[in-house]
Amino acid sequence: MGRAPCCDKANVKKGPWSPEEDSKLKEYIEKYGTGGNWIAFPQKAGLKRCGKSCRLRWLNYLRPNIKHGEFSEEEDRIICTLFANIGSRWSIIAAQLPGRTDNDIKNYWNTKLKKKLMGINPPAHERKLPTFASSPGIPPFQSQPLSSSLYEECSSYYSQTTKSFSGLEAISFPSNYLSSSSSLATNPSIFQTHESWVGSQPYYPVTENVLTLGSEGSRSSDDGSSTQISYGRDNIKQEGMAFQSYISTGLEENPKSMLNYDSNRGENLKQWAEKANAYFDFGEIPLHYALDEVKQLIRSSNSGFNSFVQY
DNA sequence: AAAGGCAGCAACCGCACAAGA
DNA sequence: ATCTTGTGCGGTTGCTGCCTT
Structure with missing residues (x-):
């Protein structure tokens, strides 16, 4: 019932x-x-x-001050950037776009922006990716050739064959981890490698490619028509990689101690928090709002996460 | 001109969470 | 501690109008 x-x-x-x-x-x-x-x-x-x-x-x-109609290039960039970073959390994305609603942005993404990205996806055979040697305990990473266009960058991860994005993981915590710390204890599968993500998929820790934001790498074009999304080994923070390694090796060695909060609340969580801090880095996202505010949004919308990660 | 296909978008549905009883 | 209820969110549906044949 x-x-x-x-x-x-x-x-x-x-x-x-x-x-x-x-x-x-x-x-x-x-x-x-x-x-x-x-x-x-x-x-x-x-x-x-x-x-x-x-x-x-x-x-x-x-409600007053609702903005309807065309999205600007700047709004496009913000949506793409945030989607890459936090996934389909439309309410948070909407909070960065005054006058836009989560429903509006969701519709826009599903009907236009996603297609915009898909539209210029180069054929797979033209996208041979170099693989970097991996460090001990850290899975290999691959980089993408840098491009000047945000759309090209994002769409290079879209597979026409599978009709889904693949090989790209946002630097983000799994959404189910973010929304509920307890799910971590009961759902070890969130740590498993997966190969595709679309809006509806949960986020898992990075396993192969990483889309990171800001730092060096691709830069905005002169007219500002692209964003500062960049990716590649150089942009991946060591802490993030170590965090990933920590999770994967830790789980293999002692899954219980990694997952059992009740008996291990303390040291494990402290380590988690430290790694999480390093991992959860937005870089220099060119938003209207300060990064701290974005992080605050995420914190405030995820009490489970907030309960043990201190910034 | 009519029919079918498609895209866009408003609205609905169901789930998760929080607050209060 | 448990249950109930209201709210918020993301995914999905289905209506409408435009475009193509």
Whole structure:
């Protein structure tokens, strides 16, 4: 038996909102606010809608200062940069783009930006990647030839054959790790190597290629039309590699001690935090907001992570 | 001009989490 | 400590309008 529905599905209207409903919703909120309870809202406002639907309509469409229409090149860059770094966490990305909603950005990514990236993907045979010698305990890394265009850089990871991005891992913690420290203890599989990531896939620690941000490597073009995404061994922080190594070798040697927080809370977590600090580095992302603010967003949205990683 | 295909986007769904009882 | 409820989020669906044949 699942949880009770949030509203009486039989008696609520679904589908597109009419102008009358819109104005009813808007007028009520302008007069009385949301009342802090969206579930009760429709009844108070005299709307035959689910509370969640009202909330969505307000947040995504009716609320003041919502920006609709074309995304700028700068917005494109921010979305790409953040997507590469934190994945499909649209609410966080939206927080960096004033006036844009998470839904808007998600739609834009899925319908346009992703295709933009895919569109100029060179054939696989033209993308032979050099492999760097690996250090002991550290898996080999590969670099990409540097290019001046953000789209080329990102799209080089897109496979026309599999219709998915592959061989690229953002420098990021696995999303399930970020959102819940306990999942780490119960789901060792998050450490396994995987070969593809798309929006819906969880992030795993880097295994092969790394897309890092800022530092040296590719640079913005003169007109600023590209971003500072760059990748390659030179940009990979030793700490990050060590962190990866720490995870993989540690798991092999003693999975229990790596995963059992209850009995090992303390030293293990301290090491985790240290490695995590080094690993979780945004570099010099050219955003309107300070990196600290981005990190703050992530911290504030992931209490599990926050509970043991101190910056 | 009509039909089919496709892209864009608004809205829905279900899950996870947090807060409060 | 457990259960219930509201909220927020990301993934998905389906409607609508435009484009192509």
